[in-house]
Amino acid sequence: MSGRWWSQPFAPEGSAAAEGIVKQLGRPALDPLTVLVREAAQNSWDARLPDGVVEFGVDVRVLGQDVEAWRRLLLPGPLADSALDLDAALNPDAVVLVISDRNTVGLGGPLRAGERASDDETPDFVQFLRNVGEPSDHQFGGGTYGFGKGIFYRLSRVGAIIVDTNTAAVGPAGRRVMGAALGHSWYLEDRRFTGRHWWGQVGADDVPDPLLAEDANTVAEALGLPGFADGRTGTDIVVLAAGLGPAGLEPDSRERTPAEAATFMASSILWNLWPKMVPDEHGRHMRFTVGVDGSSVPVPAPDTVDDLAPFVEALQDVRAGRGAAYSRTVPPKRAGSFAMALGVADGGGRRLLVTAARPFEGPSHHVARMRVAELVVDYMPGPVHPDSRLSYGAVFKASEDADALFAHAEPPTHDDWISKGLSGSARGVVLGARTFVQKQLDEKLGLGPQAGGSGGQGLGELSTLLAGIVPARLAAGHKTEGPGSGGRSGGGEGLRPSPRGGLFGATPSRRGGKARLTGAPSLRVHQGHPYLVAPVRVPADLQVRIVSADVEVVVEGGARESEPPLGAVLPQVMQWQSANGDVVVEGRSIQVPPGEESDWYVYATYLPDAVVRFRVSQVASSAG
Template identity: 30%
Template sequence: MTRLRLFSEPFAKTGNIAGEGFRRLLGRPSLGLLQTVIRESLQNTLDATEGKLGPSVVLRLRSLNSEELGSLRSCVLPELPPASASVAALEESLGRNGLRVLEICDFGTSGLGGPVSADSPLVDGEAPDFVNFIRNVGAARDTPHGGGTYGYGKTSLYAMSRCSTIVVDSVTRHMERPSRRFIACHLGDAFDSSGGIGESKRFTGRHWWGVTDGVDGVDPLEGSEAGCLAESLGMVRRSEEELGTSVMIVDPALTSEDPQQSINELIETLLWNFWPRMTRSTPLDRRLTVRLELEGEEIQVPDPEEYPPLDLFSEALDDLRSGSGDTTEVQCLRPRTHLGRIAIRKGVCGVRDPSCIRESSVVPDQCSHIALVRPVELVVKYVEGEPFADSRFEWAGVFRCSDESDVEEAFASAEPPAHDDWIPDNLPKGHPKTWVRVALRKIHELAKDFAMPVGERATHGEVGPPLARAAAKLGRILDRASGAGPGRSPGGRGGGSTGKTGGPRLSKPVFERLESGGNGETLAFFRVNLSNAVDGRQKILVAEPHLVADGGTTTTSGLSPDYQPVVRGMRMPGHDVAADGGVLRVTDVDGEVEIAVSIPPEAAVGLRVWIDSDRAA
């Protein structure tokens, strides 16, 4: 078995980007690391897809067995970089029992083609994929309507590895011949070290393991030896015809030690981000097929249609694709431009897949989101709106921007390197900036309003469609035309005047509490407030209880005396004012008046209290 040679990149006189700067390029993506890795890798896969069948991807999470680990240690990474931090990280990972790897393998793509050295000239029509992926940093990949750029995708791969190390095995075509390429890469910090001939040198922190290029670096191991080495690590077997790339992340930093948790996270990430390319109605040449393996066992990835709320998203996307469903146009009025369409579907909240029943799940329990996509149909992000007040229901929508190239370009350019947002401020002043801003505003408005209308109307077979809303709508237009149409009063009660003028006043009696009186009587205590009564004159307060029937007042006429409520006493707490019956004399006092009423056993009782000016006079 071939043993690879280490090459640590020294700074050139003209300067290179150091490893740490390289890592920093990723910036601060708004997604978790695993999400970023999956998104970036799969976007690259989709961009590199060739042929009539869509790409297929195999994601594998496994532990290396002792032979595989041995091969990794002695053949792939036989020599560790001369930088202490890198050595420590690699030794820790390689020393792990049952070292785990996460592999992302694509098929049906072009593989990492082109020359293997950055300084080799390009053959006509050839894409420098290998160089861009392995050697160059942040080089934009020029795919029309493409989703990804290489620089960022690959940094996330390193960041995912606890020892910042990946192993790459690719089958591609170069100079019209099949070519297999195998290389390992590590991304450490810049460091100083003796270059081997005694003199100290500064290194970028980028390291590759390959075969010596005979000059000053390493090239990938190629041909059958490459295949042998890949297989010795247990990587997926590939024939010369099975173009594509396998990337192995060594010692991935997963959020959970429980592999099942990691698998759940993978499933959720895959579906939540790539469902538009995985639905059953996705054209075959665009459809992404994903297989998931845990320790060699295949794990079923549900179809989006079976993974609520993606079922609703899928229906909405179908509406956009078929153009037949109920969709809303998003338009810019100045300049008048078609920006895209939104389709929204609603339904009963589907039972969530076990994979997204986790605390950290990004899948909402009650969906109220609009997925933003460009025609490439990769989810850029979700705009969250108002959910239905009725938590049994949810809605899901898709906005797809127009495929008119100016407009598509505007949205693409508004994306940050991680492609996880549309930021109008990323664009210079001009129409494109306006378009993105207008579209986002309208999307947010729709997301906020969708759940608001009450009871959507649907047609129920034999019964005619309920037309009340349309009738109401047209009716409102009649009202508008009439200008003085009947308005709907909010139903508020008119507040009575509470002016200070007009002498003493009493508040409405309020029932306070019930007590057992002596001799089997039941006493109800009411309270009123006397105000504006300090005027030097005596007042007579009269309290008169009455029976209550049908919510209103009634008399005891025709009833037995048992029904008669009687005032037992009135007093003003805190004042020396009291009476035994329903007549209380007060002079120059404001305050609460408590009234005790003996109430009949089988009726409700209300109380009327007034100031009797006749008697006072």
């Protein structure tokens, strides 16, 4: 059975005009493609199955030679008076966006809005395709009244979408395909229409319904949609004749290419949906892919992206109960929690995948705010780190008791917490959360009234100039062991590999010379803690040597600080590590066996607002 378009007339008692539904989304400050992935992924997470990983994908397709199949199925469109010109929109250059999820429940429930859902189902189909303004029926879901679905229609140049869904329902109604469009209200002679249109099968009662079962499968195959041959449940939403948004700034901007749009959406997924990529204690998470014309490229895990790694660490602390509690004297008495992790100021990636949708400029000094659903609401800026070499990422997450109050503060796009217009507990919780976060940042950054001291800030700047710090975050998988982590220690037994390719104990090609520093120290963050790291080269030799390192504070003018202030913390050498990370020795000294030249790193504790200098000494061992 083929489908056709049906246009909704105004009912005598009144109806919702299409313009009002689209306008409910407002004018988001976010890029429309960012709003799309946020809203779509939020819907998918709310519809997740109890077990398994939610798979979410976006495919940017150019119709090309396939356009004839699309025209054959979807034309003729609504009457010309509606101004919904599908005939012009469906051309070979037209782009469609296919947004897919799997391991979700699909859009199930009744096919018509007036029918009551049974006790074991939710009316997802009518809530998405027919109704407007219904409250969310998902506990701690990301959405509120479903207005965000307007972004699907807004991205289409003709306001039209096609939905293909497979549910767990028994019988032909489990598989459904239906189209919908939002245009403008219009008149056919004296009869007024709402501007809402549906594509499907229209029965004797003149009400449109979805195509079901084999009819739905035939349509999906003809359009080249992913389909559900594997039997999994989920939904594909197709945005017809999609606008991809501008690339570049006015007046030289142009529309994004499909590849540019795919990259931007992948970047938007990273920055807005990274918490859903971090498995919870039950292993539940989302897996994202983005592609062009049927390709499929996975979005990288956020803990492998330098810019996002501190945020991931902070979220894991919040989940584990290690965050600071946002407590109140009146209900809800616990309204959220906060945690922060350090990064380095220029440790961010330069890949376009990271930078394309980056929500702020410069080093991170931001708090990712989120509700229980763990979808990023926004990045609240805080004070920059007092040490210009360091950055940080923090997380504030609402508690279950306060989640609904924070939801009341969100606009339809869920990208802010706005206290204006709130009253009572909701206003108190939202305003108090901002104050709580700011206080936490001040405490953790040492910006309280007692912090600092005369000349402290200037010394921090001097530190940057004299120490030659080059920030670098340890690469993922680097075999670094922090102090006290059980790395090898002692007199050097078990030292084997030479980081420069030789083996300890081999006949050296040359000999003599002393161990020396080979570069400026760098600032590295490992497991949330900063360290100063200096590179050292130990020359080849035929005898065993003991190499020691010391670190000292340097005062203005370059002299060593001989008498530190009473109670001051002094820097200490913590460990040595071979350049390839295979050998770790705790303490200030290592015993190096005879062998080829080798490279090492020496780790020292980090002191904010201090200039430090490393010294290396070497003596022959009696063992040699």
